[in-house]
Amino acid sequence: MPAATDREIIEMAAAGDMDAFRLLVERHQSFVYGVARRIVGRDSDAEDIAQETFVKLWKNLGKYRSESKLTTWMYKIVANLSYDYLKSSYGRHQKYSEPLEGEKPHASVEPADQQMMDREFHEAVVRMTEDLSPKQRAVFVLRDVEGLSVKEISEMLSMSAGMIKSNLHRGRKRIAELISSFYQQRKTR
Amino acid sequence: MNCKSAEKQIYIYHELSGGEKKALDVHVASCPSCRALLEQWERRAPEIRNALDVEYQPRNQAALTGRIMQAVRRAEKSHGLELDLNTGWVFVKRLRQGMVTVSLCVLLAFLYEFNSTPVVGKKSEYVGADVKLNFPSYLKPFSKGTGVRDESRNYRCVMDCLRAHDEICADCKNEIIRKIKQYEEG
Numbered sequence: 439m440p441a442a443t444d445r446e447i448i449e450m451a452a453a454g455d456m457d458a459f460r461l462l463v464e465r466h467q468s469f470v471y472g473v474a475r476r477i478v479g480r481d482s483d484a485e486d487i488a489q490e491t492f493v494k495l496w497k498n499l500g501k502y503r504s505e506s507k508l509t510t511w512m513y514k515i516v517a518n519l520s521y522d523y524l525k526s527s528y529g530r531h532q533k534y535s536e537p538l539e540g541e542k543p544h545a546s547v548e549p550a551d552q553q554m555m556d557r558e559f560h561e562a563v564v565r566m567t568e569d570l571s572p573k574q575r576a577v578f579v580l581r582d583v584e585g586l587s588v589k590e591i592s593e594m595l596s597m598s599a600g601m602i603k604s605n606l607h608r609g610r611k612r613i614a615e616l617i618s619s620f621y622q623q624r625k626t627r
Numbered sequence: 628m629n630c631k632s633a634e635k636q637i638y639i640y641h642e643l644s645g646g647e648k649k650a651l652d653v654h655v656a657s658c659p660s661c662r663a664l665l666e667q668w669e670r671r672a673p674e675i676r677n678a679l680d681v682e683y684q685p686r687n688q689a690a691l692t693g694r695i696m697q698a699v700r701r702a703e704k705s706h707g708l709e710l711d712l713n714t715g716w717v718f719v720k721r722l723r724q725g726m727v728t729v730s731l732c733v734l735l736a737f738l739y740e741f742n743s744t745p746v747v748g749k750k751s752e753y754v755g756a757d758v759k760l761n762f763p764s765y766l767k768p769f770s771k772g773t774g775v776r777d778e779s780r781n782y783r784c785v786m787d788c789l790r791a792h793d794e795i796c797a798d799c800k801n802e803i804i805r806k807i808k809q810y811e812e813g
Contacts, residue, residue, distance in 0.1 A: 456696070459699065464688075467692060
């Protein structure tokens with residue numbers, strides 16, 4: 439069965455074959471988890487969303503249209519669940535309101551080489567995305583990290599193209615401001 | 628195009644339509660600060676993309692698979708229960724019939740009580756303190772003969788007294804006591 443296509447596996451799973459569905463989970467859970475992790479930013483939350491995505495997939499197997507790619511369908515489910523999660527948890531988590539305050543624990547560590555500086559930059563950028571509103575963050579990650587088009591995001595999140603662009607503008611602008619202050623702080627260290 | 632509207636488009640340069648891009652290019656060519664901003668963003672955007680473009684893997688693949696399958700089985704069970712309730716129309720029909728019967732019984736009991744003899748809760752020297760829990764009996768003395776309240780004059784007097792003085796005058800009080808006695812005597 440490992441050589442079976444997604445469509446064949448879905449047909450078997452839709453007929454109630456749990457083993458077939460397990461194979462589907464094993465095949466795609468990294469992808470689903472990765473998308474959720476990049477949008478919500480936390481391991482445990484991404485695992486919850488991955489779980490919820492596959493439960494939703496199982497419940498709707500009968501609605502799957504074979505002409506569309508399974509990953510596209512899963513992308514839509516995971517993006518929407520992640521976006522809903524961001525909306526429901528917005529404000530509960532600590533925000534990156536003061537750009538460099540969050541980095542204070544690392545401030546005493548002198549970056550020894552480029553790799554370390556890259557890691558520091560990566561962590562800082564991830565924290566910066568936490569400062570965005572749920573809408574801005576979901577749109578930003580789907581466009582700039584996942585590389586989806588405005589049209590695809592618009593269909594996925596049921597938003598107009600204008601709204602996508604306006605949230606993209608605000609999100610990118612905010613990130614640019616935070617990065618500028620990050621570099622400034624790095625210079626003064 | 629001014630700098631303010633240009634700034635709104637700089638961060639979404641690659642999402643602009645052909646016409647919008649051209650208009651922005653014209654402005655940027657003649658505005659050093661907007662050009663600097665666009666160039667800075669064009670440098671930063673790939674840096675940000677690279678920083679965030681990380682392949683994340685679940686901490687424990689097998690554990691996550693097990694957890695997902697457990698949740699799916701739970702969902703399958705609850706989904707089955709929903710189906711039973713939806714398809715068990717006989718059960719639902721009887722439940723509905725039972726609820727209708729109970730509602731009708733309650734309504735009949737209420738109507739029976741509504742027309743029965745009054746229940747006087749308390750006797751007091753003040754007329755208003757007598758509580759009569761039966762509306763038709765309360766109206767009876769006012770509706771003799773014509774079937775409508777024929778003491779409208781007294782009623783208006785009582786209401787006027789209450790409005791003006793927050794209490795009823797001696798005449799009204801006597802009239803009401805007289806009516807109650809008349810009613811009690813038969």
